[in-house]
Amino acid sequence: MPRLQPSETEDDKALPPISLRCDLCGSKKVRIYNFTSPIEAVRFMANRG
Numbered sequence: 001m002p003r004l005q006p007s008e009t010e011d012d013k014a015l016p017p018i019s020l021r022c023d024l025c026g027s028k029k030v031r032i033y034n035f036t037s038p039i040e041a042v043r044f045m046a047n048r049g
Contacts, residue, residue, distance in 0.1 A: 020030040035041040 019028065021028055022030055033041075033044065035044065
């Protein structure tokens with residue numbers, strides 16, 4: 001990551017877009033889900049397939 005000049009802030013630098021890939025299928029169509037507990041995450045994955 002390039003260093004910022006003393007007069008620049010983080011907002012002045014355009015960050016590259018984040019690209020995610022699914023570990024299970026390799027798809028680039030990824031959605032982020034927030035879970036309140038590990039059991040909720042297991043239920044979510046169990047119901048997907």
